[in-house]
Amino acid sequence: MSEKIIDLGKGAQGLFIKNSRFNTTLISFNFYLPLAKETVADYALLPFILTSCSKKYPDFSLLNYKLSRLYGARLDASTEKYGDYQLLKIKISVINDRFSLDGESLVNRASDMLLELIFNPNTENESFLETDLCREKRKAIEHIKSEISEKRVYAKNRLIEEMFKDQPYSVAKCGKIEDVEAITGKSLYNAWVKMLKTAFLRVNVVGSSIPSGFFENITEKLGTIPREDIPMPKNSAPACSVKTVNTVTEAMDVKQGKLVMGFTSQLFGNDDNSLPLMIMCDIFGGGPYSKLFSNVREKMSLCYYCSASSVRQKGLITVESGVEFENTDKAKTAILNQLDAVKKGDFSDFEFSSSIKSICDSLFSYNDSQNALDSWYCAKVNNDNLYSPEDIANKIKNITREDIINTAKGVKLHTVYKLVGRENN
Amino acid sequence: MKKEFFESDIGEAYVKAIHPTGLKIYILEKPQYNSAYAIFGTKYGSIDTCFSVNGEETKVPEGIAHFLEHKLFESEDGDAFTKYAKTGAYANAFTSFDKTCYLFSCSDKFYENLDILLNFVQSPYFTQATVEKEQGIIGQEIRMYDDSPAWRVMFNMLLAMYKNHPVRIDIAGTVDSISKIDADLLYKCYNTFYNPSNMFICIAGNVDTEQVLKKIKDSIKVSEGLEITRINQAEPDSVCENYVEQNLAVAQPLFCFGYKEKIENEVRSVKQRIATAVLMEIIAGEVSPLYKQLTDKGLINDEFDSEYFNGQGYSAVIFEGESSDPELVAELIKAEVDRLKNEGIDKKLFSAVRCGMYGNAIRLFNSVEGIAMQLVDCAMNDSCLFDEIKYLKSITVEDVYKRLSLLDNEKTVLSVIKPMEA
Numbered sequence: 118m119s120e121k122i123i124d125l126g127k128g129a130q131g132l133f134i135k136n137s138r139f140n141t142t143l144i145s146f147n148f149y150l151p152l153a154k155e156t157v158a159d160y161a162l163l164p165f166i167l168t169s170c171s172k173k174y175p176d177f178s179l180l181n182y183k184l185s186r187l188y189g190a191r192l193d194a195s196t197e198k199y200g201d202y203q204l205l206k207i208k209i210s211v212i213n214d215r216f217s218l219d220g221e222s223l224v225n226r227a228s229d230m231l232l233e234l235i236f237n238p239n240t241e242n243e244s245f246l247e248t249d250l251c252r253e254k255r256k257a258i259e260h261i262k263s264e265i266s267e268k269r270v271y272a273k274n275r276l277i278e279e280m281f282k283d284q285p286y287s288v289a290k291c292g293k294i295e296d297v298e299a300i301t302g303k304s305l306y307n308a309w310v311k312m313l314k315t316a317f318l319r320v321n322v323v324g325s326s327i328p329s330g331f332f333e334n335i336t337e338k339l340g341t342i343p344r345e346d347i348p349m350p351k352n353s354a355p356a357c358s359v360k361t362v363n364t365v366t367e368a369m370d371v372k373q374g375k376l377v378m379g380f381t382s383q384l385f386g387n388d389d390n391s392l393p394l395m396i397m398c399d400i401f402g403g404g405p406y407s408k409l410f411s412n413v414r415e416k417m418s419l420c421y422y423c424s425a426s427s428v429r430q431k432g433l434i435t436v437e438s439g440v441e442f443e444n445t446d447k448a449k450t451a452i453l454n455q456l457d458a459v460k461k462g463d464f465s466d467f468e469f470s471s472s473i474k475s476i477c478d479s480l481f482s483y484n485d486s487q488n489a490l491d492s493w494y495c496a497k498v499n500n501d502n503l504y505s506p507e508d509i510a511n512k513i514k515n516i517t518r519e520d521i522i523n524t525a526k527g528v529k530l531h532t533v534y535k536l537v538g539r540e541n542n
Numbered sequence: 543m544k545k546e547f548f549e550s551d552i553g554e555a556y557v558k559a560i561h562p563t564g565l566k567i568y569i570l571e572k573p574q575y576n577s578a579y580a581i582f583g584t585k586y587g588s589i590d591t592c593f594s595v596n597g598e599e600t601k602v603p604e605g606i607a608h609f610l611e612h613k614l615f616e617s618e619d620g621d622a623f624t625k626y627a628k629t630g631a632y633a634n635a636f637t638s639f640d641k642t643c644y645l646f647s648c649s650d651k652f653y654e655n656l657d658i659l660l661n662f663v664q665s666p667y668f669t670q671a672t673v674e675k676e677q678g679i680i681g682q683e684i685r686m687y688d689d690s691p692a693w694r695v696m697f698n699m700l701l702a703m704y705k706n707h708p709v710r711i712d713i714a715g716t717v718d719s720i721s722k723i724d725a726d727l728l729y730k731c732y733n734t735f736y737n738p739s740n741m742f743i744c745i746a747g748n749v750d751t752e753q754v755l756k757k758i759k760d761s762i763k764v765s766e767g768l769e770i771t772r773i774n775q776a777e778p779d780s781v782c783e784n785y786v787e788q789n790l791a792v793a794q795p796l797f798c799f800g801y802k803e804k805i806e807n808e809v810r811s812v813k814q815r816i817a818t819a820v821l822m823e824i825i826a827g828e829v830s831p832l833y834k835q836l837t838d839k840g841l842i843n844d845e846f847d848s849e850y851f852n853g854q855g856y857s858a859v860i861f862e863g864e865s866s867d868p869e870l871v872a873e874l875i876k877a878e879v880d881r882l883k884n885e886g887i888d889k890k891l892f893s894a895v896r897c898g899m900y901g902n903a904i905r906l907f908n909s910v911e912g913i914a915m916q917l918v919d920c921a922m923n924d925s926c927l928f929d930e931i932k933y934l935k936s937i938t939v940e941d942v943y944k945r946l947s948l949l950d951n952e953k954t955v956l957s958v959i960k961p962m963e964a
Binding site (some may be wrong): 137138139140141176177178181182184185186187188189190191210211212216218248251252255256259260262263265266268368369370371372373404405406414418420421424439441467471473474475476477478479481482484485486 | 550552570575576577620623624626627628629630631632633647648649650675679682683685686688689691790791793794796817828829831833834837838840843844845864894897898899900901902904905907908909910954962
């Protein structure tokens with residue numbers, strides 16, 4: 118496998134991730150825009166409206182029909198937070214030409230379709246059409262509501278919101294319901310124009326070959342847009358420090374409570390020096406060999422789930438757990454005790470090496486998934502080196518126990534979020 | 543070992559072998575991949591609550607298959623997770639209605655991991671103390687599912703759909719039912735259903751078939767095959783209730799709408815299952831006129847989905863999603879079924895759906911996990927991995943139309959989860 122960055126003009130890159138083991142080709146457009154509560158909802162809606170119709174396919178049903186005829190090509194839209202940026206992703210995956218039963222070039226047709234959808238939306242008088250707008254707004258609002266219904270997701274989102282108060286990262290990735298309600302055909306059109314003009318763009322192709330003339334086509338299309346000088350997305354700061362731990366408790370009609378804890382570290386950004394944070398977090402609460410799993414869940418039976426995950430970009434560690442209401446405080450103490458143990462170096466060589474092995478094993482599996490490779494290289498957009506998963510696995514092998522202890526010492530509890538039942542509040 | 547070789551024109555091939563104990567082994571090599579995925583499973587799930595072995599009848603508490611899955615991870619010499627931690631593999635297990643599967647995936651040390659898997663699944667170790675501890679952990683898991691709207695909406699529907707079939711009970715059982723489980727009962731179930739003749743091993747990825755077969759041959763404990771009979775009370779064709787609802791902390795209603803199909807044979811054939819899958823796409827898939835109608839009316843979103851739910855003695859066509867008006871969605875689905883029965887199936891739509899499903903069947907071979915899971919289906923149903931690709935090429939609109947007759951608008955259940963009343 119080899120990767121090569123191809124210049125597509127101002128603030129735009131193409132990346133060919135050559136990998137011939139798949140039956141499909143994946144093409145993704147990734148737009149990076151600053152995360153801000155004023156613009157988040159409009160931007161977040163763009164990938165969805167753009168993948169629902171276009172000038173050539175004015176009706177979503179017609180588009181779905183075409184995708185089905187294209188041997189079930191998959192068109193996907195998403196919006197994610199990437200540090201203090203909003204990442205808008207539009208991708209298509211299609212089976213390779215050799216499987217076509219009538220000799221058509223499926224990959225070229227899929228890449229043409231993607232360009233049509235992104236650059237030629239169904240708009241009139243510089244505005245998206247009312248029917249399309251209503252449909253996509255409704256779906257976005259329902260999606261936000263369903264995240265509120267999913268208590269595990271909800272509790273984590275609330276923690277992030279509290280922890281990064283007044284910072285861009287606190288902004289919910291799709292915005293709030295009222296922000297979505299305020300979107301108009303006009304405002305969305307303006308957001309589309311602004312995206313094309315100002316977003317940093319990375320186009321990934323994962324497969325055995327680049328569709329013919331594909332990157333040249335994009336360069337040409339971007340050339341017709343007055344693109345500004347667009348810098349690469351930058352690393353962003355962790356949560357502002359607090360003097361005392363911030364605790365937030367909410368009550369809802371639930372049978373089981375949620376306890377979510379947010380920690381900060383000064384090791385942030387996606388480069389090499391934050392790699393120990395990933396391992397430290399894993400020893401603390403990653404796999405089944407971790408402190409949290411083996412002690413808080415298994416030995417103490419305090420939670421059905423209790424695990425830690427890290428967002429290196431933000432120097433953020435979160436611990437999520439499902440607990441009986443009456444055990445919330447006990448669980449919190451137990452979780453903190455386990456973090457102290459890591460700080461004191463009270464973890465075995467077994468726990469340490471298990472973590473390294475497990476993470477390396479999964480890094481070596483990245484090459485077996487097109488979606489994993491696509492996401493991997495999207496998260497490397499602001500790195501000078503285009504490290505592959507194997508490169509990172511080899512770096513991780515050099516991390517020492519001391520690196521872990523030193524990293525853990527810098528980890529501080531910042532915010533605690535508790536979701537409890539109504540009668541218990 | 544008896545071996546059979548299967549090949550397809552899409553460039554994939556696999557081996558099915560039968561161990562002298564009756565254990566079925568499926569291996570698909572993916573030499574260009576870094577990783578491999580292995581599953582050791584048994585035809586034993588939550589529905590197997592009443593059975594007889596060599597003539598002796600036994601009834602066990604609900605949720606025991608799932609409980610056994612949790613407990614099997616512990617052996618006398620430590621738990622399986624600890625052993626996998628030494629190799630770096632990802633390991634897990636799951637229990638469904640009709641099977642229990644233990645799995646791992648890895649990109650290194652495959653044969654060591656396979657050893658661990660073969661070993662712990664064949665080494666039960668249950669004591670009263672460990673059983674009691676697990677009752678606490680699973681009790682919490684059950685409570686977590688009580689709060690899960692997606693889980694509740696499905697099980698409420700099954701409860702209303704099935705009068706006797708054990709598919710109506712929660713996979714994990716209830717806090718009360720699992721309190722009746724003890725070490726002896728676990729051994730009884732283990733010795734019955736974990737007999738190699740009732741089990742299968744499915745592997746896909748960067749492995750060498752001969753080496754895998756040798757390893758399995760050396761590790762499978764020899765035991766005599768058992769005659770297991772699953773005892774189920776007769777299930778009526780009708781449903782218990784057409785409508786059920788529950789209030790939970792959700793922001794908008796969730797629904798699950800199912801057609802109970804009459805079961806003429808114990809299980810559905812591959813052809814019947816594929817024809818039904820095509821039919822479901824024609825009724826309410828993304829290219830169907832109904833999908834457009836439901837979307838235009840603001841009644842469904844991207845969560846809308848369908849599932850052909852079938853196994854030993856049960857079969858249902860299910861549509862689920864979120865909607866501001868689940869009753870209207872159900873009415874419109876029924877109307878579409880009637881319309882299709884009267885007007886027939888549009889050939890152009892049929893051909894687009896078939897083309898899309900053909901592509902998806904090829905796409906499946908991208909993922910070693912997907913292949914291994916599909917091989918489990920082959921083991922459960924005694925089918926071939928390439929049946930779908932083969933059959934999709936020859937299926938006709940008439941084959942699909944025939945399946946429509948199984949959908950009876952009188953034998954439906956609509957289950958709804960509504961937000962809490964303020």
